[in-house]
Amino acid sequence: MAANPMSQFDVYRIGPEIKVGAFDISFTNASLFMILSTVSILLVFNLGSKKNSILPNKIQLLAELSYTFVSKMISDTAGSKAKPYFAFIFSLFMFVLFCNMFGMIPYTFTVTSHIIVTFVLAAFIFIGVTVIGFIKHGFGYLKLFVPSGVPAVLLPLIVVIEIISYLSRPISLSVRLFANMMAGHTMMKVFGGFVISLGIVGGWLPLSFSVALTGLEILVAFLQAYVFAILTCIYLNDALNLHH
């Protein structure tokens, strides 16, 4: 198991098999880490919002800084109209961030390294944004595919490209996160394997790489959560403030 760098992404059942109709919804290690992430998020933010002191303690400061960070991100990219969606984007950012960070602990499972998880999130965002766009602008939302200031000759081509780029949003959004997490973790595993196979003589180089990679991966874990959230904001901005 340890030799294969991909085995860290294996999903396995914990406990008995649960079946609802034809669907297998067994509790797995993925479910465990989803629960761990959400419970720690709720714990941190519950502790951070319990007391309201003028001089916040550390955990309250953490919660409030996260709150202002996400709220500033949303208001910067999507404007004031995006306020009703703050809670969703905040949850999304925190969920992805905590899943990524939990994945950085050795022997854990990275929830976001699975395409199905990131794709469900991205597809939900895509459908949600499209529905919001059509509710706010009606069929005028289709103007999104017709950029202004384009010569009439090029218009058919541009519209096709715009539609393809719009439809590929959930794929790019989900694959970006999944591929980043998978590649990073695989690479760490590969370098870890090199440390063992090269032994005490040549193992120092891959070990130092591993140390550097760990730092990089923590950065990537934060950055990908940020990118995921900010792209959601940008898509939401397109739906709320149609300015093509």
Next chain:
Amino acid sequence: MVKKIYFQLIFLSFFFIKEAFAAESGGMPQLNPEFWVSQIFWLILTFGIMYLVLSKLILPKISNNLESRKSQILENIEAAEKQREDSDTKLKEYDEIISKSKLEANSIFNQAKEKALKDIGAKREVLEKQIDNEIAEAEKEIDALRKNAPDKINKIAIETSSELLQKLIGTEVNNSSISAIVDDLSKRNGDKYYGN
């Protein structure tokens, strides 16, 4: 630079993944649909519950905390501003009172000075008048004495010379002839004796 190295490493790792596949032919566990439904179910469940708790319970509390802190800080700043203004006006009043009392003290001092000067002037005038009067009287007396002095001296001279003559000659001498001689003498030598 870092990004470039990073992507090169990713490609490298993909190469090793291929090797690993060749060796064990496990494939990517991500593409194995066995647990997809389970993952979707648990994702929706956990994320949904987290979203509900965050949006309904926790986030409003945090925003409330932030708002109340902001308003309290604003209130405190306002109160501080007000107190500063109050103290400023008080300071101004205090300054005014001080300058006023200084002016008052100055005027009182000036008045007292003037009054004292006036008193002194009046008293001096009275005294000077008195002194002048006394001097004038003394001068009058001196004048009178001076005027009377030659007559008395003449009288004394006449009387002594008549008695002297009587004792020497033994006869009465007419006073008028003596007085004529004395007058004559005193007129001639008056300047010598009286000096004026």
